[in-house]
Amino acid sequence: MLALRPWLEAFGHFVRTPTLGRRIASLLALAIVLLLAINIAVFVMIRRTAEFNDTVEHAQQVRFTAREILTRLVDAETGQRGFMLTARPEYLSVHDEAIQAMPDLFNELNALTEGDSDLQPRVERIRDLSDRRLDVMERSIVLARTGRIGEAVSVIRAGQGKALMDAMRAEIAAIDEVQATRLQFRRRQSEWAGGVTVLANALGALLIIILAAASAWLIRRYVIEIQAARSAVDRLNAGLEHQVRHRTADLTRANEEIQRFAYIVSHDLRAPLVNVMGYTSELEQAGKVLERQVAAIEARAPKAVDPEAVVAVREDVPEAIGFIRTSTEKMDRLINAILKLSREGRRNLVPEHLDMVSMVQKIADSVRHQTEAASAEIIIEPLPPMESDRLSVEQIFGNLVDNAVKYLDHGRPGRIVVSGEERGGDVVYRVADNGRGVSDRDHERIFELFRRSGRQDRPGEGLGLAFVRNSVRRLGGEITLESELGKGSTFILKFPKRLMLADAGDLA
Amino acid sequence: MSTSVKIVMIEDDLGHAKLIEKNIRRANIANEIAHFADGDSALDYLFSEPVKANGPLLILLDLNLPDMSGTEILSRVKNDERLRRAPVVVLTTTDDKVEIQRCYDLGCNVYITKPVDYESFAGAIRQLGLFLSVMQAPEIE
CATH class of the missing domain: 1.10.287 (Helix Hairpins)
Structure with a gap:
């Protein structure tokens, strides 16, 4: 449920936002729905055609069975007549065979027409006619068997048998006609449905083609848009490099102008x-x-x-x-x-490998007599080396250590700690003291030219830190101060591990 | 320095000109000093026939002039067949390394930075005077 929520939200967003992707998706969905509809229609049609086929087969079966009954009856008649003419019993066997098949055929016909209010009465009548015809036949055969041929012939001559046969033929023809009418109706229905299906199919196919064309057009437009965007990005990228070079040159020029x-x-x-x-x-x-x-x-x-x-x-x-x-x-x-x-600012920088520990050690040595006089100590922790301009770095650290010594609090033993570490592609150094500190409002100000902080009881022109910040920036680094008045100050220096000089002159 | 050598001083700052003259005189240099406050009039004078024809010269040149750079005058002088033998002392406030190199490249004979501190300034000019008193300037023919 929880996992579903963002998905739903994404979907909602997709639906609410009119994008090209949404249009394509809806077109495809429409096409799929159309295909499904066509499928269903075809399925229904196939089912109906099968039904129609069943109906046709049923009708044929009915007709066939009815005719078969007629044929058997004619066979029985033929046997009867042969027997009467020749008095040979093998003709009677033809007659009997035909009669024996009759009940099965009637059962079949009954089963086929069961529940059919049009056909059932006719079938009954045929059965009745057939029974009566068989009765007439039986009578003449009995008369012929007992040698009363004249009477038997007069039975036939009475024409009752022929009338019954004619009535039966008429009934069977009526059944045929009913079935033919029904079939024709069904066929027409089936033809209409087929036509509708073909039309629906054609319409669906046309719609799908239109949808496909619309999708293709949209996708083409989308691709063109993407290509345009990509070439714009390419152009921008190319321009960006040029722009960076241009800006760098501008900056360099402005910087030179200021210098x-x-x-x-x-x-x-x-x-x-x-x-x-x-x-x-x-x-x-x-x-x-x-x-x-x-x-x-x-x-x-x-x-x-x-x-x-x-x-x-x-x-x-x-x-x-x-x-x-x-x-x-x-x-x-x-x-x-x-x-x-x-x-x-105009001096050329020469990057070289700097062993920071020995450099800071030398600086500490140079202020030893001051630190000893103030009973202060300078602690140098392991410092990462860097590649930069030696003179600038010496001046930076010299100034910071000088400052730390100069502004020690005489009320407590001085302690100056220089530490450092690598951080990614940068090196970070800290010069921390427990001196008089700098009040919050002066954290930025002390880096400005001719500005100083605190009691003005130490010699100086307010140059050192301005000079330090200038040099640090020139070396691609930055300097920040963390300090609390009365507790001490920590100057944090960050330099790139390797000084990279710009081609068109370095930036201050 | 023989008394015939004329000192041509090209200096736009009248105060500087006066201080320089004063301190040269204090060093017991009595040579005639012709002062020009801009480049054009100085060049007109230097390239006029009588100056070209008459006697040796020594040029005291300031680099920051209102109408042209002192180095322009320096190169004109040093490119002239006759004037180029005249010693040129560049006396200016600029102590930029590049500028100094350029002046020597153009043929300046001495480059002196004017110290702001007056004692040093006076001292420098007096030493220049002492230097001038023993210096031999070539004849300009």
Whole structure:
């Protein structure tokens, strides 16, 4: 029941949805129903023909039996006459033989016509006539046997026997006629039914041919549709490859444009900065000259110097210059960071086999003095190797380990765990620490350029993770962060096991 | 450097031009400095008859010019029969490896990146001045 349900639902769906398949199925069903109807009609016809044949045979039997009775009677007559003419007993044996067969024939005729209200009375009459005829015959034979030939001849001459025979012939002819009428009626009926059957058959055949033609047409249309769909798919497939190549080229071009843009912007930003810094220094020099001058005047005539001028030269100007200088220096660092990112994006990647354990070990060694100072440890678990660009991967892991060390929580012993595993065609690495962690709202933000999270109490420009994400993406990987504020952070890196470079330049 | 050598400075940023001139003077280089702020006027000057005819030249070239790229001027100069002997010092903000290679391929004699930090900048120009003071520029005939 449970198994039937989905089947029924599928069938219901099939019936409700007007599809080509449904039309073909219904046409075939109609054809089968027609064939069945024709079959039934033919079967009925065969049965009726058999019945008709039985009727014909029965009628023949009746006629034959009736005639046989007549023939026997004539035989008996012949024997009687021969005996009367010759008085030889062998003629009588012919007569007796004929008479002996009579009761069987009458029984047969009775059985054949039993229940037939048309024939039964006639059969009775024939039997009666025959009995009477036999009586007349018997009388003349008895007279002839006793030698009274004249009397016997006069019995025959009375013509009673002939009249009886004529009446019997008439009865038998009447039976024949009844049967002939009946047969004719049956034949006509049978002919009509046959005609109807032939017509039905022809009509059915025609319908089946039409249905077959409709089915064939539908199937042909269906096949044409399928072929069209398939060639469309083929075309699409061919187009898809072209499209992918086209898009890749577009992306590469867009990417190159962005790189170039970043590069140009940072250079064009640098030029004015040279002026700002240069003339700040010139101002400073000029300020020093003025200050010396003010000091000289002050030494000679203290009253001649405006105190405001002294404050301006000794405090305001150096302060302003100091702020200008720190700001421009910061701007220079930021521009250099953008330049570095854009330059890294333009660097050619060279995939090679990387033993990750030894690489991370080297990175851990390079920060040993910091970890020892913070009484922290770096644990390196077995790491799957991969095929990628050595410099980029070193920079990625270097940055992440540096970050982990930098943001350790000094309230507890630091513990940084680098682990990894293979997952399908990818390798996944984790850099986990028990440091200060990153709050939820900053999980995405820390990967952006110049953005930092948490208390700003550690040095940095907010470049490291932006740089890491850029590099990871360039290597076809992705980086995500799982972190809870105050508990620690885990950076999860996923790379393809083998770095595949696009033909038209790699995508960042 | 003999006093007859003329320094042709092609630099669109007037501030940079002034700073460069100042620091060259501070290095005790007293040669005449002709300044052009765009590529066209510089080329007009360089390819004018009197310049071609008169005395040795040294070209200080910035790459980022408003009307044309400095490398264009560089290739024009280095493809000229007479001017190509003039030493060309490319002095620009760009420190792109490809750009540097291209300049040397085109025949630049020295490539100097302008440092943003003024002390380094001034130092670099002064060293360039010291270098110019001992450098021999060929005669342009």
